[in-house]
Amino acid sequence: xxxxxxxxxxxxxxxxxxxxxxxxxxxxxxxxxxxxxxxxxxxxxxxxxxxxxxxxxxxxxxxxxxxxxxxxxxxxxxxxxxxxxxxxxxxxxxxxxxxxxxxxxxxxxxxxxxxxxxxxxxxxxxxxxxxxxxxxxxxxxxxxxxxxxxxxxxxxxxxxxxxxxxxxxxxxxxxxxxxxxxxxxxxxxxxxxxxxxxxxxxxxxxxxxxxxxxxxxxxxxxxxxxxxxxxxxxxxxxxxxxxxxxxxxxxxxxxxxxxxxxxxxxxxxxxxxxxxxxxxxxxxxxxxxxxxxxxxxxxxxxxxxxxxxxxxxxxxxxxxxxxxxxxx
Amino acid sequence: xxxxxxxxxxxxxxxxxxxxxxxxxxxxxxxxxxxxxxxxxxxxxxxxxxxxxxxxxxxxxxxxxxxxxxxxxxxxxxxxxxxxxxxxxxxxxxxxxxxxxxxxxxxxxxxxxxxxxxxxxxxxxxxxxxxxxxxxxxxxxxxxxxxxxxxxxxxxxxxxxxxxxxxxxxxxxxxxxxxxxxxxxxxxxxxxxxxxxxxxxxxxxxxxxxxxxxxxxxxxxxxxxxxxxxxxxxxxxxxxxxxxxxxxxxxxxxxxxxxxxxxxxxxxxxxxxxxxxxxxxxxxxxxxxxxxxxxxxxxxxxxxx
Numbered sequence: 229x230x231x232x233x234x235x236x237x238x239x240x241x242x243x244x245x246x247x248x249x250x251x252x253x254x255x256x257x258x259x260x261x262x263x264x265x266x267x268x269x270x271x272x273x274x275x276x277x278x279x280x281x282x283x284x285x286x287x288x289x290x291x292x293x294x295x296x297x298x299x300x301x302x303x304x305x306x307x308x309x310x311x312x313x314x315x316x317x318x319x320x321x322x323x324x325x326x327x328x329x330x331x332x333x334x335x336x337x338x339x340x341x342x343x344x345x346x347x348x349x350x351x352x353x354x355x356x357x358x359x360x361x362x363x364x365x366x367x368x369x370x371x372x373x374x375x376x377x378x379x380x381x382x383x384x385x386x387x388x389x390x391x392x393x394x395x396x397x398x399x400x401x402x403x404x405x406x407x408x409x410x411x412x413x414x415x416x417x418x419x420x421x422x423x424x425x426x427x428x429x430x431x432x433x434x435x436x437x438x439x440x441x442x443x444x445x446x447x448x449x450x451x452x453x454x455x456x457x458x459x460x461x462x463x464x465x466x467x468x469x470x471x472x473x474x475x476x477x478x479x480x481x482x483x484x485x486x487x488x489x490x491x492x493x494x495x496x497x498x499x500x501x502x503x504x505x506x507x508x509x510x511x512x513x514x515x516x517x518x519x520x521x522x523x524x525x526x527x528x529x530x531x532x533x534x535x536x537x538x539x540x541x542x543x544x545x546x547x548x549x550x551x552x553x554x555x556x
Numbered sequence: 557x558x559x560x561x562x563x564x565x566x567x568x569x570x571x572x573x574x575x576x577x578x579x580x581x582x583x584x585x586x587x588x589x590x591x592x593x594x595x596x597x598x599x600x601x602x603x604x605x606x607x608x609x610x611x612x613x614x615x616x617x618x619x620x621x622x623x624x625x626x627x628x629x630x631x632x633x634x635x636x637x638x639x640x641x642x643x644x645x646x647x648x649x650x651x652x653x654x655x656x657x658x659x660x661x662x663x664x665x666x667x668x669x670x671x672x673x674x675x676x677x678x679x680x681x682x683x684x685x686x687x688x689x690x691x692x693x694x695x696x697x698x699x700x701x702x703x704x705x706x707x708x709x710x711x712x713x714x715x716x717x718x719x720x721x722x723x724x725x726x727x728x729x730x731x732x733x734x735x736x737x738x739x740x741x742x743x744x745x746x747x748x749x750x751x752x753x754x755x756x757x758x759x760x761x762x763x764x765x766x767x768x769x770x771x772x773x774x775x776x777x778x779x780x781x782x783x784x785x786x787x788x789x790x791x792x793x794x795x796x797x798x799x800x801x802x803x804x805x806x807x808x809x810x811x812x813x814x815x816x817x818x819x820x821x822x823x824x825x826x827x828x829x830x831x832x833x834x835x836x837x838x839x840x841x842x843x844x845x846x847x848x849x850x851x852x853x854x855x856x857x858x859x860x861x
Contacts, residue, residue: 269717293713293748298740301706305744308646308710311695313638314717316710332737336703340687340696 238455239448242414242429250406250442251349253385255280257392258317258347262288265396269309272319273299278408279319279349299324303332303344310342315396318344322351322405323364326371337401338374344401346371347392350408351381352492353520353537354442354530363525369497371403372470378423379470381405381491381499383444384413387467390421398423405441407492409530412445424468426476432462435548436480439490440466440499443518443539447490450544459548469499474506481507486551487515490544492534495519514554516547580800584627589796591662592622594858596827597851598658598671601860604847606675609683612837613729614655616760616822620727620793621659628803630722635665635692643722644711646696648704649729649758650684651839656693657681662858665693671861702735704728705755709745712753723810726755731763734772739784745815746785754806754816755786758793760824762835777819787814793822828853 236243261268262284269291270284276294285292295302299320306316318325325348326333337344348367355363372379378400382388388406395402419427429444430451439447444465451461462480466473481487487507489500500517507513520537534540595618603609625631629643636642647656654674661668666680673679680691684699696707708726715722732738745753757777765771774780781788787809791802802818809816824838825831828850831842842850 290717295740295744296747298737298744300703300737301709301740301744304703304706304737304741305710305713307696307703308707308712309714310710311637311639311707312644312711312714312718313640314714331700332703332706335697335700336707342696 235452238452239414239430241416244412244414246413247410248385248413249408249410250382250385250388251278251280251408253382253388254347254349254392254404254406255283257389259283259287260389260393261396262291265315267313268315268317268396269293270317270319271295271302271306273297273302273324275320278321279347281319299329300332303329304336306344307336307340307342310344316344317347319347319349321362322348322367323362326367326403327364330370334374338377341376342401343399345395345404346402347404349406351405352407352442353525353533353539354407354409354492356408356530356533357527359527360524365492365494365520365525366497367403367405368469368491368493368499372502376400377470378402378468379405380423380468381441382467383439383441383465384411384415386413386415386417386419387421390419391467394421394423407442411442414445414448421467424471424473426473427465427467429463429465430461432484433460434484435459435461435486435488435551436477436484437461437463437488437490437544437548438466438477438499438503439463440469441492443490443492446534446539446541447544449541450548453541453545454548459552461548466499469502472502472506474510477503477506478510481511481513485555486513488518488544488547488551489515490518492539493519495521514551516551518544518547580797580804585797585800588622588626588800590857591626592618592796593855595622595655595658595662597854597856597860599654600828600842600847600850600854602654602657602671602674603841605672607841608675609654609841610651610839611654611842612762612824612831612835612839613649613652613758613760615828615831616793616824616826617652617655617727617758618827619796619799620756620820620822621655623796623799623803624725625659625663627800628807629725631663637695639695639711640718641720641722643725644695645725645727646704646708646711647685647698647727649701649727649732650698653681653683653685656685660693661861663693666691668861701729701732702737705738705741708753708755709741709750712750713748715752721752723807724753726753728755728757730757730759730761730774731768731771733757733774733777742781742784742786749813750815751811751813754810754818756791756818756820758822759819760822762824762838764835764838766835781817781819785814786817787812789816789818791818791820793820794826
């Protein structure tokens with residue numbers, strides 16, 4: 229209770245209301261779209277339960293297509309559905325939503341400007357026990373390099389729900405990345421989701437922490453420690469990695485003088501690199517990365533993996549100290 | 557002038573006279589042949605002018621695409637990406653863009669004069685077809701092979717949801733069948749009974765590195781497609797009367813719970829004697845002398861661009 233009060237003091241309206249997987253937010257978001265957006269259709273490559281798509285499928289079976297274990301075909305069919313005016317949502321694991329079907333996405337969806345929503349669960353290390361074959365850590369980089377592709381990595385179930393709904397009204401291809409484990413829910417359910425608009429979790433003065441996906445919660449834990457140490461932290465949730473809210477990043481770092489990026493992704497090609505490019509072009513500043521250091525993952529429990537691969541709150545605390553020290 | 561139904565070559569062309577119940581009027585066939593002759597001239601001139609492109613497969617599919625656009629498809633005036641209440645076509649083997657561009661231009665999607673920009677900088681007529689420059693008539697990019705059938709299936713599913721009884725057509729190469737995605741799509745279409753879809757396979761037996769038998773055998777294609785649950789038809793793709801007849805026949809096979817595939821025998825380079833009977837003209841341009849020789853074999857019927 230004391231912790232909760234302390235958290236509330238620090239993070240204002242962002243207080244933990246429970247635990248849910250981000251993929252649960254996708255499932256409820258998709259289901260909500262069923263009745264409000266009649267052009268929304270769904271496809272799945274034999275992972276209905278994992279993607280939490282059953283509510284949509286049960287209520288609108290004529291708007292759902294099971295494609296079996298054939299992700300390349302799923303991307304092509306989605307492109308065709310979009311050509312004819314539908315808004316297809318594809319569902320499979322992040323690994324099979326990106327690397328496995330990169331050329332299909334590149335040619336039939338991105339280059340062809342198709343209004344396809346690529347919805348990718350089980351991203352990153354927190355997929356856990358299945359191991360590195362399934363723990364893609366390169367997907368943000370792959371997808372953000374495609375011209376015209378919007379890349380979104382929500383941080384909790386509520387934000388994933390809101391993002392799932394919001395992308396239906398955005399014309400163009402979208403990569404929506406979420407995950408497997410139960411995770412703290414702290415974004416208010418009525419918090420508007422604006423594509424490309426950074427969400428400030430907490431204002432501060434000494435450092436700008438930019439976090440995406442599951443790492444937003446890790447960063448909140450780190451900020452509690454840092455604030456107790458007397459370090460005033462600004463924490464900004466970058467849920468949309470592309471288009472990046474460069475204005476918010478520049479504005480924040482212009483006040484704090486240094487940046488720390490946090491993501492469940494390879495250090496190469498992810499959110500950190502996007503921020504670094506922005507700062508290099510507009511406001512050269514010290515920046516530290518909290519990311520996987522160009523390696524593959526392994527089997528284990530999500531919490532164990534986050535510690536082993538340097539994505540724990542303590543790693544963020546240390547990165548903040550390094551960044552502040554470099555301000556000189 | 558090359559007479560398409562007198563085609564001779566190393567491979568036996570099957571005849572389907574016995575299957576015919578009605579013959580399209582000969583005047584109509586002759587008109588389509590005249591159009592196809594101009595399309596062939598356009599192909600040779602475009603590839604020659606650009607000094608790059610794929611004349612072989614383009615020439616082989618000239619009769620089919622001419623018949624599809626000028627006889628078979630129910631098309632609306634103008635171009636709407638969504639293709640509602642009209643037939644739609646997807647070209648999967650995008651490298652035969654010259655033949656498609658010519659047919660699209662003569663069908664009124666864009667000025668015929670624009671064919672002269674093929675493969676040049678700032679053109680809407682990219683080396684492989686794309687929507688990116690906004691060329692009317694093109695609904696998806698193709699060129700990286702094996703993807704068009706999946707896209708066509710998506711469009712067909714959309715028509716089913718909308719209660720639109722128009723057809724979706726797709727053309728794919730035969731070498732392209734070596735791509736695994738094609739067979740994923742084949743499984744899907746049969747399983748989901750996508751019976752408003754007519755796929756044509758350009759069975760010219762050639763690919764870049766040689767014959768399909770030499771590079772990667774396709775085996776018994778009629779048996780393969782039948783085993784995948786498709787309704788299999790055969791066509792001599794360089795006999796305009798047969799093309800028209802089998803396309804008419806394919807429509808009557810639609811709506812019966814099975815996707816339809818037409819295995820279309822063509823000759824790569826059909827219409828230009830020195831380009832036929834080999835894979836060598838898959839993707840090279842004729843020089844000035846060869847261009848002259850090719851054009852001498854193809855009657856100008858609708859006026860060169």
